[in-house]
Amino acid sequence: MPLDKLLKGCIIVCFYSENTMTKEEHFIHTPNNEEEAEIAQLAALFEAEARVREHRARMHEQGQTPSRTQCVECDEPIPESRQRAVPGVQLCIDCAQLREKRL
Numbered sequence: 001m002p003l004d005k006l007l008k009g010c011i012i013v014c015f016y017s018e019n020t021m022t023k024e025e026h027f028i029h030t031p032n033n034e035e036e037a038e039i040a041q042l043a044a045l046f047e048a049e050a051r052v053r054e055h056r057a058r059m060h061e062q063g064q065t066p067s068r069t070q071c072v073e074c075d076e077p078i079p080e081s082r083q084r085a086v087p088g089v090q091l092c093i094d095c096a097q098l099r100e101k102r103l
Contacts (some may be wrong), residue, residue, distance in 0.1 A: 071095050
């Protein structure tokens, strides 16, 4: 379930200090439109951060994987200049561009 839907469904319970209210006193706050927008923005930021972390992990793994000399999809040779420029490369430039267009 997306984070924004989980956060939207939450009811925020706030407890005041003993100086202003007794332990039993509390209030329930339901987010308004502005707060819901903020929650959605936070959820989008968390999801973007997760995608960046996944991409960094893939880049790290690729850096440890030797570059292929042949493309895994079309079996065409991968130029040495591409192998040096993109450590751990698995696709030729044409197949990489096709894959990016599909995403």
